Amino acid sequence: MSDAVRKPIAYRNQCKQVWCTGCGDYGVLKSFTRAFAKLHLANEKIAIVSGIGCSSRLPGYTATYGFNTVHGRPLPIATGLKVARPELTVVACGGDGDGFAIGIGHIPHAIRRNPDLTYFVMDNSIYGLTKGQASPTTRRETKEAKGLVGVDETPINPVLFVLASGAGFVARTQAGDMAHMAEMLQEAIQYPGFAFIHCLSVCVTYQGRSFQDQLDRDVHPLPTDHNPTDAQAAFQIARTDPWALGIIYRRPLGEEFDAKSEPVAE
Amino acid sequence: MRHTEKILHLTLVGSGGDGVMSTASMLLRTAARMGLYGMMTQSYGPQIRGGESAAHVTIGVEPVAITGVVKDLIVCFRFEYLSRFAQEITAAPHVALFHSAEETDIPVLLQTKEGMRVPIPFQQILEEAGLPEIAKNVVVFGMVLRALGWDLGDGNACVSEVFSHKSSAVISSNLRALEVGYQHLETLTLPFRGPRHGAAKQTTVISGNEACAEAAVDAGCRFYAGYPITPSSEILEKVYELFPAVGGRLVQAEDEIAAIGMIIGASWGGVKSMTATSGPGLSLMTEMLGLASMAEIPVVIVDCQRAGPATGLPSRMEQSDLWHAIYGGHGDFPRVVLAPTNIRDCYLTMFRAFHLAETYQLPVLVLSDANIAQRSEIIEKIDTRGFPRGERAIAALETPGDIDALREGIYRRFDLAAAVDDRWPGVNPVAIPGMPGGMHSIAGIEHTERGTPSADGANHERMNQKRFRKLMAIERETAEWCVTSGRAKAPIGLIAWGSCAGVVQEYALTRDDIALFVPHMLHPFPARALQTFLEGRRTVGVIEMNFQGQLYHHLRGIGVLDGTAHNLRRSGGLPFQLDEIGILLREGGLI
Numbered sequence: 001m002s003d004a005v006r007k008p009i010a011y012r013n014q015c016k017q018v019w020c021t022g023c024g025d026y027g028v029l030k031s032f033t034r035a036f037a038k039l040h041l042a043n044e045k046i047a048i049v050s051g052i053g054c055s056s057r058l059p060g061y062t063a064t065y066g067f068n069t070v071h072g073r074p075l076p077i078a079t080g081l082k083v084a085r086p087e088l089t090v091v092a093c094g095g096d097g098d099g100f101a102i103g104i105g106h107i108p109h110a111i112r113r114n115p116d117l118t119y120f121v122m123d124n125s126i127y128g129l130t131k132g133q134a135s136p137t138t139r140r141e142t143k144e145a146k147g148l149v150g151v152d153e154t155p156i157n158p159v160l161f162v163l164a165s166g167a168g169f170v171a172r173t174q175a176g177d178m179a180h181m182a183e184m185l186q187e188a189i190q191y192p193g194f195a196f197i198h199c200l201s202v203c204v205t206y207q208g209r210s211f212q213d214q215l216d217r218d219v220h221p222l223p224t225d226h227n228p229t230d231a232q233a234a235f236q237i238a239r240t241d242p243w244a245l246g247i248i249y250r251r252p253l254g255e256e257f258d259a260k261s262e263p264v265a266e
Numbered sequence: 267m268r269h270t271e272k273i274l275h276l277t278l279v280g281s282g283g284d285g286v287m288s289t290a291s292m293l294l295r296t297a298a299r300m301g302l303y304g305m306m307t308q309s310y311g312p313q314i315r316g317g318e319s320a321a322h323v324t325i326g327v328e329p330v331a332i333t334g335v336v337k338d339l340i341v342c343f344r345f346e347y348l349s350r351f352a353q354e355i356t357a358a359p360h361v362a363l364f365h366s367a368e369e370t371d372i373p374v375l376l377q378t379k380e381g382m383r384v385p386i387p388f389q390q391i392l393e394e395a396g397l398p399e400i401a402k403n404v405v406v407f408g409m410v411l412r413a414l415g416w417d418l419g420d421g422n423a424c425v426s427e428v429f430s431h432k433s434s435a436v437i438s439s440n441l442r443a444l445e446v447g448y449q450h451l452e453t454l455t456l457p458f459r460g461p462r463h464g465a466a467k468q469t470t471v472i473s474g475n476e477a478c479a480e481a482a483v484d485a486g487c488r489f490y491a492g493y494p495i496t497p498s499s500e501i502l503e504k505v506y507e508l509f510p511a512v513g514g515r516l517v518q519a520e521d522e523i524a525a526i527g528m529i530i531g532a533s534w535g536g537v538k539s540m541t542a543t544s545g546p547g548l549s550l551m552t553e554m555l556g557l558a559s560m561a562e563i564p565v566v567i568v569d570c571q572r573a574g575p576a577t578g579l580p581s582r583m584e585q586s587d588l589w590h591a592i593y594g595g596h597g598d599f600p601r602v603v604l605a606p607t608n609i610r611d612c613y614l615t616m617f618r619a620f621h622l623a624e625t626y627q628l629p630v631l632v633l634s635d636a637n638i639a640q641r642s643e644i645i646e647k648i649d650t651r652g653f654p655r656g657e658r659a660i661a662a663l664e665t666p667g668d669i670d671a672l673r674e675g676i677y678r679r680f681d682l683a684a685a686v687d688d689r690w691p692g693v694n695p696v697a698i699p700g701m702p703g704g705m706h707s708i709a710g711i712e713h714t715e716r717g718t719p720s721a722d723g724a725n726h727e728r729m730n731q732k733r734f735r736k737l738m739a740i741e742r743e744t745a746e747w748c749v750t751s752g753r754a755k756a757p758i759g760l761i762a763w764g765s766c767a768g769v770v771q772e773y774a775l776t777r778d779d780i781a782l783f784v785p786h787m788l789h790p791f792p793a794r795a796l797q798t799f800l801e802g803r804r805t806v807g808v809i810e811m812n813f814q815g816q817l818y819h820h821l822r823g824i825g826v827l828d829g830t831a832h833n834l835r836r837s838g839g840l841p842f843q844l845d846e847i848g849i850l851l852r853e854g855g856l857i
Contacts, residue, residue: 010669013705015718043672047699049531052710059707060718063673065699066707067534068719069527070557076491076524080531080539083515084489085700088535106527109520 008033024175024201031181049078051098055122072103090117108165124203132206160238168251169195222246273326276339285403290321301464318347401443408447414460474638479504481616488514489539491528498570501542522547536698542568559599564623570639573838583636584838586812603789617653625656661695663703692735741790752781759803773847807832
């Protein structure tokens with residue numbers, strides 16, 4: 001096939017998706033393919049590396065290179081791949097449990113190394129695949145209301161965590177807004193370093209309607225005067241506004257280290 | 267002629283600032299320059315850095331297999347340090363003992379009738395010569411050089427080489443320190459002479475860890491990720507030193523889980539990749555050992571075994587990770603386990619490891635141990651030209667003609683079409699990310715031929731069969747990766763592996779009733795070769811350093827040994843000594 005511009009559908013394989021009807025992950029998949037199409041990426045130059053969980057099924061549905069690894073470890077594997085194949089567009093993805101429970105130890109170190117890859121976390125604040133246990137991002141009220149383990153444990157704030165770890169690109173989006181997700185993903189892929197996207201997502205089966213209602217009610221764009229190169233403003237948003245969507249922080253290039261991408265000799 | 271002219275055992279005992287390791291290392295380098303062979307081992311407490319330490323050096327005109335316990339020459343800065351090394355140090359009757367002049371009470375351990383005591387006023391010597399404290403190790407080096415009757419010129423050459431990256435002032439200060447030490451003992455005549463003339467050519471001084479690193483880079487390794495852990499860290503350091511010249515990349519990972527994850531990622535990207543660790547790290551890597559096998563990604567993992575479990579004895583050797591290497595992990599999956607027997611053997615072992623990993627697309631473990639890893643040896647240059655260098659089979663891909671073909675995907679990563687052939691090794695040519703037409707996904711979840719998830723038990727069985735075909739093919743290829751010695755008719759057949767093989771071999775040479783089988787391949791095991799070796803033996807024993815007799819039980823499990831075989835083992839700690847082998851055999855009733 002020629003390298004003519006491909007439509008989003010060209011990035012989807014023919015494997016049947018097995019998410020629940022209404023799951024936010026369908027939208028995420030569509031936004032991935034839309035962003036790839038917008039960026040005119042050749043299918044073979046894309047590699048998606050996921051962990052384990054409902055959302056980590058994603059690379060199984062794309063006509064790209066994909067690796068559905070083990071629970072919590074997409075970042076080390078994606079980092080190794082990017083070092084070996086710097087010419088690839090590498091996207092690591094997974095859920096909130098994968099990233100912010102079992103895999104959280106890898107996040108600050110990936111950020112320190114600053115590989116040119118995107119880490120997309122689909123955060124539905126629940127363990128869906130294991131049928132509804134609390135995750136590290138489940139709010140205390142939810143745990144109380146649903147009788148989940150860990151009512152006394154404070155949830156993690158993913159955006160604050162990655163900002164504090166020194167990430168150069170931090171954005172928040174939500175699974176109900178495909179255009180916004182695709183836009184954030186395009187920006188993240190184009191950012192020459194480690195880029196983090198926090199995607200608020202609904203688990204229709206175990207979070208149910210109330211979380212969707214809350215999202216519908218509370219998400220909003222970042223203030224129009226928000227300057228994403230202002231780290232203090234980014235921290236302020238991260239601390240105070242869990243529903244603001246958009247590019248929260250983008251470190252100007254050259255301000256710290258830039259991602260390295262010398263190829264490995266063979 | 268005393269034995270000391272053929273082989274000499276010396277030891278230096280001191281604490282952090284005494285520089286016993288660097289002195290010993292200079293002696294070894296000088297011996298190499300003189301065409302001699304030698305070995306240096308280090309001994310230290312659980313604190314690893316700081317505290318008392320001992321450097322054992324054995325120098326010989328023939329290749330050296332072990333550092334002996336009975337010392338001809340001892341340099342001791344503080345007698346009180348000796349107690350920690352009581353099991354490692356025995357004074358020969360003719361021992362020459364150099365000790366700090368301020369130490370007066372000779373411990374019983376070092377009292378001999380014929381021996382010679384040489385009190386050395388280290389502080390005074392340094393002060394009179396205007397040398398800094400830090401030069402003490404070079405002064406001692408000069409003294410030992412003189413005591414052994416070696417040329418000052420060889421010492422000069424060594425010092426110049428060791429300090430070559432320092433300023434000329436530092437070099438000349440150290441050359442003077444050498445001379446000061448040498449001249450201090452100008453009038454000394456020892457009751458024995460050391461080896462002086464060797465015929466070894468083109469030798470180099472190298473540790474097992476350095477050898478593994480050099481061999482890995484020679485074998486084509488271009489990505490390394492690792493987490494520091496004793497006794498493996500020098501592999502990481504050496505690879506880091508070697509990589510710039512060949513364009514390799516190294517990442518120091520946040521833990522061993524990340525380390526194996528990174529090498530899996532890089533190897534998926536088509537780059538030969540490895541890590542090195544020790545027992546605790548291998549435990550952390552175990553989940554992804556299964557992932558590498560399931561996703562069919564070649565990786566090489568060196569495990570420098572130390573005494574376990576948990577933290578165990580971090581600075582001491584043991585051979586107790588064998589079961590973990592062969593059986594560790596959940597589920598059924600093939601992996602390969604190799605073990606080098608000495609430093610020379612690290613080269614071939616690493617080439618074989620990459621060869622098997624790349625050819626068969628699976629994880630390969632190399633079981634080194636603290637003894638091989640951290641000792642230094644003078645070895646002849648290794649010619650690696652004839653070593654195996656298998657490469658990963660790369661798929662011939664077609665570019666999809668239209669979007670439907672692109673989405674459908676033509677490439678089958680785990681194609682089973684060849685399974686009709688009984689000799690098929692279960693290996694498919696691979697598409698590396700970036701290659702047009704090869705898009706597919708791989709997974710740690712069980713998958714179909716295309717790599718898509720499958721929960722079908724029948725498919726799982728077929729995929730297990732495919733993956734385990736690799737082991738059968740490897741067993742065929744490596745059936746002779748073992749070494750036997752001794753008479754075919756010797757009534758006693760011994761089996762030893764890893765670094766213990768050397769001392770057992772030394773012992774076996776002293777008797778004609780013992781033959782020895784040393785497997786270099788531990789899994790899959792060269793079982794047929796062992797069966798042939800065992801034919802007609804009256805008694806059989808497995809000698810190894812672990813509590814449970816891990817190789818012994820493995821060999822019984824795979825049906826090569828029966829209940830009459832002897833399990834000759836002890837827990838880890840110090841390396842086996844020659845006489846200990848005799849004791850094990852006597853206690854086992856074999857001799």
